[in-house]
Structures are given as structure tokens and as C-alpha cells.
Amino acid sequence: MENSALNIVVLVKYVPDAQFDRHLIGDAHTIDRSESILSELDEYALEAALALTDARGGAKAGNVVTALTLGPASAAVAVKKSLQIGATQGLHVNDDALAGSDAWATSLALAAAIKTLGPVDLVITGMASTDGETSIIPAQLAARLGLPQVTFASALEVDGGTVTARRDGDDYSEEIQASLPALVSVTDQANDPRYPNFKGIIAAKKKKMTTMSLADLGLSASDVGLAGSLTTVSAAAERPARTAGTIITDSGDAGIQLVDFLAAQKLI
């Protein structure tokens, strides 16, 4: 199976644009999702998948990259953007009962969705979502699917039935191998994500986009949402506005005041 076609699933998430200030809305203080985009961290996962399949002749050679998301109707935007960038097909898990799902419940539904895609060689995810930032989904998903997991890869290669990934620590690098099928999460150092080109944008409309409910996945409402979650968010509050800093007016002893201030903060 040397360099044979790959069937890859990429997890993509529709998140508030991290470039701008994010706000909490409503009584429950949920995050305002009105200005949302495909998570930038997921673009690295998609690029990793496309680089692997491009090297194997792309869609024409039978390679498949499925962009999978879970979320409300608006989350389809993340899948559509992935299709424009180059994913082969899209899968959107959308069910009202999913609202309030924590990582545990989310990974249950994602695992069920991935199982509908037949034998998958690789599941590739980003290193975190830029909204919830639990970073736990990849590990939970690997456990649920019974796959070896390699997290925080800054490089990956597939040769035959083996995936090799590099993990960069602060003062070391390690190379990890796993047999396929496997799950890999990639960091923002893994590659340089491509832009969708004009042809990709136009072609995306003709690509297969499937939406599945919980019933389609063989799950019931009590498996997910708040009922199926192990954790609940008990409170959420916006970070308090920054208070004005201390301004020292130099009347000859500014240096002393500055040192006193730093010492009081235990910074020196």
C-alpha cells in the first residue's frame, strides 16, 4: 500500500474570528458567533491533509478529504470554506439537541459521524479550537475510535501504512510513528495553509455536502447536549476592562518610585 490513495477526515470548526475582540451575549453569557469563520487552526489540519493527498494524485487518484463539522446551520460556512480550499466532500452534523455539548459529548457525535465514512486512514485535527480551546477533542476522539493518536504534530509524513510526526517541545524534538489508521493533531507550525483559488471557489458548489442529524448517527438526544456532557460551564464573564495604569510624574525620584513599584509586584 505504498503511497496508495488516502481517505482522510479533517475536523473543522466555525468559530468567532480571533482577530477581533470577542464578546459574550445573552443571559447565559454565550459567545457571540455572528462574525465567525473557519478556525484558523483548522486550516493547518486541512492543509496537512491536502498536501498528503496532492502528493498522491489528489481526488482524481481516489484520495478523499472529508471536512467534518458539528454545529448549528451557520457552521456549514466552515465546511464550505474547506471545500473551496480543496476538501473533496463535506459532512455537517447538525441537531438542536447538540446545543450545550461539552468535549465528551461532542467527541461522541464526531466519532459516530466518522464511522459513517467507511474505512478512514487518517483523522487530522487542529491543535485546539480558537473559541473553547479545550484541546481535548483529538484525544477523546482517538479513544472513541480506537485509533493511535499523535497530538501537536509540527510535521507529518505518511509512508505506506505508517504516519510519522514530529513533535517540537521547548528544548527537544521527538519523532513519533503510528500505524494507520491514526489520528493526528497539527500545530500552527505544521505548514503554510493555502488560499482557495478562484476555480476552487466556483467548484465548491458542485461538491458533495451531507448534513446528518443525531438520528442519522444512531444517537439519541440524551447522549449529547447537557445531558450527555461530563462538564458544564457554570459561569462565564467577560474579562474586566483594564484599569488605567499608574503614571509616575518625574519630580526627581521617578527611578525610586519605579523600583518600589516593581518590588511591590515582586517583579524584581
Place this chain on the structure above:
Amino acid sequence: MENLTPDQEAVVEMVRDFAAVELAPHTAAWDEEKHFPVDVLARAGELGMGGIYVAEDFGGSALSRTDAALIFEELAAVDPSIAAYISIHNMVAWMIDAFGNDEQRARLLPGITAMTELCSYCLSEPGVGSDAAAITTRAVADGEDYLINGTKQFISGAGASAWYLVMVRTADLGSRGITAVVVPHDAPGLSFGANEKKMGWRAQPTRQVFFDNVRIPQANRLGAEGDGFGIAMKGLNGGRVNIGACSLGGGRAALEKSIAYLKERQAFGGPLIEKQHLLFEIAHMDTELELARTMLRRAARALDDGAPDTVKLCAMAKWVATDAGFHVADQALQLHGGYGYLSEYGLEKLVRDLRVHQILEGSNEIMQLIVGRLAVER
């Protein structure tokens, strides 16, 4: 603005991302160092910007002229100099696509649409600008070849381009004696002048192109002998909309900078935006640009539809949009006061870059000549 289709929104978003990441951090340095970023142009080619409205079979993106205008507006909002060069490249790519035969299209278009092979449009000469039918660069048939002699002036991309679409005289029949030929960069006898020192558009080279017994096969001729003037003018219809869109983008950037500055700048006890005469100035600028956008949209749609009044609408749109873009940029500089005159704020570059749009692709005086003549001919 009229509602964009979802595809157009996605196209605009991609171009905006590309310009923000690949152009914006470098525009000031490219301007100062007169650097022509051919590597970045090749990246733009990968995204489909080398043949925006070229057919798909040899790498074109097959988008509409309306789409192209949106794309050039976005590029120019970050760098009019780069946007305008891409517009010239696209004009030539389209002319080869539209008027080339199957062999020429298959041979020339793949590299051109990928933007790994750049194009230059060679019409003006040292003594012939607006009076384009009077060109003197001459091609003489020699067996299966042409021998070309003459000089072309103000040629964008010259020296870096792989292909030169050259209007040559093949007969002394005025505009009917002009023929369009494609000259490769390595043709013996082809040489280039010094990179001209210019007010703006410094991120793209402008040189003279010299033809000294340049021999090319007649198989490099687009269409028949005598078709050249019509081909050149048809190319320019689209070129005028594109350059107008570049002015719109540059003007929009100047307006956005001005609004942000007037909100922030405190004088006479409050932010300047509270001064009504400055608010009125913003209103003028915004309205001028919206008028330009409307005219450009109409002209682009006429090109897409092959409407009978295409020539008139393209000339009007070019005139209105390039005047608007320059006026808005100049006014934005004024609103910024002394800071506008500093390179760091980016306003003076916009003024310098947009000024030439009133001169090239047919000067705005020639636009008025076209519009006036068409008006009284009816």
C-alpha cells in the same frame, strides 16, 4: 453596493486575505526599492489571478468582468501598483485567449495564466501616444517570419515579462495597417531601456522596448494582418474598467484611512470628525467613489453581455473612476495634514500611484473624445 453573489463574496474574501498577507507588509518597501515581486505574482497566478476572465482550458479562471473589477478593487486597496500590473497582464492574457488560434492558446496561455510568464502590452511609442493609429514600429514579412524594427515607450513589466504583445505596422493604411504580434523575451534583437524613474507605480518596471531586426515567426501573429488596431482597442475596453477598479480600490483605502484618522485626531477640543465641513468632505469622497463603482459595474456588465454601448460605458467608467480615485486620495492626504505628506502613513503613495491612471489606458482627455464623438454620431 449591489449584493454580491456568494461566489463573489468568497472571491473578494480570498483576494482580501491574499492582499493583506502577501502584499500589505511589503508595499512600502517595494515602492521605495522599486522592487517588482515576480515571486508574489506567481503566487497570485496559483490562485487564478493570471487569467481572471480567460477560458478554463489552458488555466484561465473564466470569471466575469464584474468579478474582475471586484478583484482589482481589492488588490488596489492594498497596492495600486501591483494591482495595475496584474490588470495589464490580464488584458494581454485575454487578448491572446480571445484572438489567438488554438495552437497559440495552447502554447502561450498555460505559463501566462500561471503568471510564471508575465506579459507586457506594447502600443505607445516615443512619438505616438493618444494618436495610436499613427504607430511607426514596422514589421516586414520575410519568408515565414516578420522582421520588426522600432521602439515602444512606457512599457509596464518590460525586462521582466516573458511575452510582449506588440502593435506593429504592416501596411501604410492608418489604423487598418496595424497588426498584433507576440514577441518572446529572448528574441534576438529585442532589448530594453533603463527602468524609468517615475512619480508612482514604482513596484513595477517601466522601460522602453527596442526592436532591432527582431525576427519572429508569422505564426506569432494574432488574427490577420490589419486586425491589430481593433484587437488593441478591444483589449483596452476591459483594461479601462480594470484600471478604473484599481483607482476605486486605492481611493477606498484613502477614504478608510481618512475616516479612521478624523475620528482619532483631536483638535479644537474634540475629534476632527465632529467638524461638519470635514464630515461633508467625507461625504463627497464616499459619493464620488460610489458613483465610480456604479459606472464600473455597468461597464463591466456591458463587457460581459457584449452590449452595443460597451465602448462608451468603458470610457465613461475609466474617466469617472480614475478622476475619483485620484481626487479622493489627494483629499485624503489633505485631511491628514502634515502626516499625509509622510510616506509612513501611506497616503502620498496612493496619490502617486493613482495619478497615472488618469493618463494611461487612454488618457482621460481621450475618454472624453470617445464619449463626445459617440454622443454626436447618433
